[in-house]
Amino acid sequence: MLKTTLLFFLTALAEIIGCFLPYLWLRKGANVLILLPAALSLALFVWLLTLHPAASGRVYAAYGGVYVMTALLWLRYVDGVKLAMTDWIGAGVALAGMLIIISGWKSY
Template sequence: MEALKIFGIFTVTAVAEIVGCYLPYLWLRQGHSIWLLVPAAFSLAAFVWLLTLHPEAAGRTYAAYGGIYVSVALMWLWLVESTRPTMTDLLGVLICIIGMAVIMFGPRNV
């Protein structure tokens, strides 16, 4: 159950970060309204707050979070940008998820 909770928090955190970065991209690169910066700022603030909810030390959290971020970014690529991930993309995600699991759930020598 703890693993599912951690995975869920990481996933929501990644979505908040991606939205917070994607909206300025739409403004800067695709000519959308500057008003997109308002929800982007809220999304990035939520991202920072969500990072504080993670159960481990900050460095370990950021390292493990990276694995989930990669997988959510590729889902975003597929669902929002309509670009289907390649087999090597999916293999990379699998490697990242395994790395995240090793970091988060491996034994701790104190």
């Protein structure tokens, strides 16, 4: 379960970086060349999703829980936004849902 969770966090980082870099170009005036690492990051994201052992629908459902936590951590540490207690609670609930989903993967 730990390996799957870490893989999900890496997957989420690749997705967030791949989306954040075009945001920098479109909204913050970054150089257009920033789209190259963005494309590579999104390609890495897609490849990482293929490494999970479960059916794609289960992977996407479980991944969503980790994505919520990762996005909030990004918001806090990259964007510098202070998170509310409800953010942390919601992220904990999302992670709990992910753990529940992946705990049943061995039964299929």
